[in-house]
Amino acid sequence: MKLTVLLPLAVAASAAPSRRGSHHGSGSGSQQSINVQLGPRPYFLVDDMDDGPLKDTLSSCKENTPHTSHWSIGHRGGGTLMIPEESLESIKAGIRMGAGIQECDVTFTSDMQLVCRHSQCDLHTTTNIVATELGAKCTEPFTPADPESGTEASATCCTSDITLAEFKTLCAKMDGSNSSAVTAEDYLDGTPSWRTDLYAQCATVMTHAEFIKHVDGTGLGLHFTPELKTPEVDMPFNGGNYTQQVFARQMLDEYRAAGIAASRVWPQSFLYDDILFWMQQEPEFGAQAVFLDETGDTDETFPYAVGNLSTYAQDGVRIVAPPLYYLVALDDEGNLVPSEYAAAAKELGLDILTWSLERSGRLGDEDRGGYYYTSIANATDNDGDVFGYLDVLARDVGVKGVFSDWSATVTYYANCFGL
Known part of the structure; x- marks a missing residue:
């Protein structure tokens, strides 16, 4: 219509x-x-x-x-x-x-x-935290996907998990995550196709x-x-x-x-x-x-x-x-x-x-x-x-x-x- x-x-x-x-x-x-x-x-x-x-x-x-x-x-x-x-x-x-x-x-x-x-607990999808040492401090650290059980990759990382000095070491990225990831690095790769990662190398x-x-x-x-x-x-x-x-x-x-x-x-x-x-x-x-x-x-x-x-x-x-x-x-x-x-x-x-x-x-x-x-x-x-x-x-x-x-x-x- x-x-x-x-x-x-x-x-x-x-x-x-x-x-x-x-x-x-x-x-x-x-x-x-x-x-x-x-x-x-x-x-x-x-x-x-x-x-x-x-x-x-x-x-x-x-x-x-x-x-x-x-x-x-x-x-x-x-x-x-x-x-x-x-x-x-x-x-x-x-x-x-x-x-x-x-x-x-x-x-x-x-x-x-x-x-x-945008959310107190969105660092796992909007920054690189899960691929850094700070990932261990997350409320729920990165867990890889398990293809056999059908369990998806997951993490929950909040600003309240880390200090300001630690927060300032992070890179901002496009919001998204890869639910089938088996590594933390792969988990970061989830940008929707209609957006872009061209400007997301390490935003401030x-x-x-x-x-x-x-x-x-x-x-x-x-x-x-x-x-x-x-x-x-x-x-x-x-x-x-x-x-x-x-x-x-x-x-x-x-x-x-x-x-x-x-x-x-x-x-x-x-x-x-x-x-x-x-x-x-x-x-x-x-x-x-x-x-x-x-x-x-x-x-x-x-x-x-x-x-x-x-x-x-x-x-x-x-x-x-x-x-x-x-x-x-x-x-x-x-x-x-x-x-x-x-x-x-x-x-x-x-x-x-x-x-x-x-x-x-x-x-x-x-x-x-x-x-x-x-x-x-x-x-x-x-x-x-x-x-x-x-x-x-x-x-x-x-x-x-x-x-x-x-x-x-x-x-x-x-x-x-x-x-």
């Missing part, structure tokens, strides 16, 4: 973009220019779209000068489609592709230092403080959206005084220590209690707290997720961030329209962010984009459909920003429509 998006003439007219690139920041550093570069992918996607008004408008923007947009949020850095996530190199790529807001997923080491990792892992320093050091007034990762160890950690609230405040303290204004920080969490804590105990930062909502992943739970929005609004939460597919549905004619969740959030006055574009494989294969396209899988059959999805999120749902694993795609759309 071909995805059809109707672009009202009023929107097309108002979307006539400027050909001048500029950046409007509000950071603490002196404003600098950056030569934003989008590479070939957005143009490939535009060419791959079904013919129609949206394609015509996006095509008309091809020769515009790209510039940074705060509507474009670098997910795990923003270069994650091709560059190891949560690495310095991914951050640099996302900034180069115009991401105006940068993400570090924040977790802690055994000596309670904050580092950027980062502390949270290093992330702040690099992003602020651009002088571009970029914003930050750190996500407090849900701990996968018992809290308080090691039976001491390191509670969840200490962890939650420590993350914000590192922005204070770096002299970053709270207005540039959008702290996120999947734990609702973290959001309430920030709102009550850290009101400057809490005013921009983002509740990451994944409570409606099934047909049975989705109505409850919609209903819970009124509770969030009553509690004073201002921003919710569900996955992409919570916000878009198909009408009886197969057109993309705002979902019940999107309509309820808008009626309650909640701002919406969403995640994560360009995290899926090819939209034209049998998986049809997987998890992030769950609600519209029957309407996607070519990679260019990503822009139709983005268009409904922008114009009809009214999201305030989109997390993306390849920032250029969102930046291109944002630039074209002046977001």
Whole structure:
């Protein structure tokens, strides 16, 4: 089925973009220019779209000068489609592709230092730890596959298994593992075919403080959206005084220590209690707290997720961030329209962010984009459909920003429509 998006003439007219690139920041550093570069992918996607008004408008923007947009949020850095996530190199790529807001997923080491990792216990798939001496310290060290019993290779390695100094010796790699591996080295070889290992020789892992320093050091007034990762160890950690609230405040303290204004920080969490804590105990930062909502992943739970929005609004939460597919549905004619969740959030006055574009494989294969396209899988059959999805999120749902694993795609759309 071909995805059809109707672009009202009023929107097309108002979307006539400027050909001048500029950046409007509000950071603490002196404003600098950056030569934003989008590479070939957005143009490939535009060419791959079904013919129609949206394609015509996006095509008309091809020769515009790209510039940074705060509507474009670098997910795990923003270069994650091709560059190891949560690495310095991914951050640099996302900034180069115009991401105006940068993400570090924040977790802690055994000596309670904050580092950027998408999960506290993902080191075995996102770094080379199992092939180093540190692999022996893992919660579950590497176990090879056993073809006779059918047992798959496995490991579980957490940041909390090692010190900060040890963490800094690791190389970041593309997320993935080889379940049939019989050696630790082979276990590291699991990058999906639609990604690449070309830029993954030994990417640089980062502390949270290093992330702040690099992003602020651009002088571009970029914003930050750190996500407090849900701990996968018992809290308080090691039976001491390191509670969840200490962890939650420590993350914000590192922005204070770096002299970053709270207005540039959008702290996120999947734990609702973290959001309430920030709102009550850290009101400057809490005013921009983002509740990451994944409570409606099934047909049975989705109505409850919609209903819970009124509770969030009553509690004073201002921003919710569900996955992409919570916000878009198909009408009886197969057109993309705002979902019940999107309509309820808008009626309650909640701002919406969403995640994560360009995290899926090819939209034209049998998986049809997987998890992030769950609600519209029957309407996607070519990679260019990503822009139709983005268009409904922008114009009809009214999201305030989109997390993306390849920032250029969102930046291109944002630039074209002046977001």
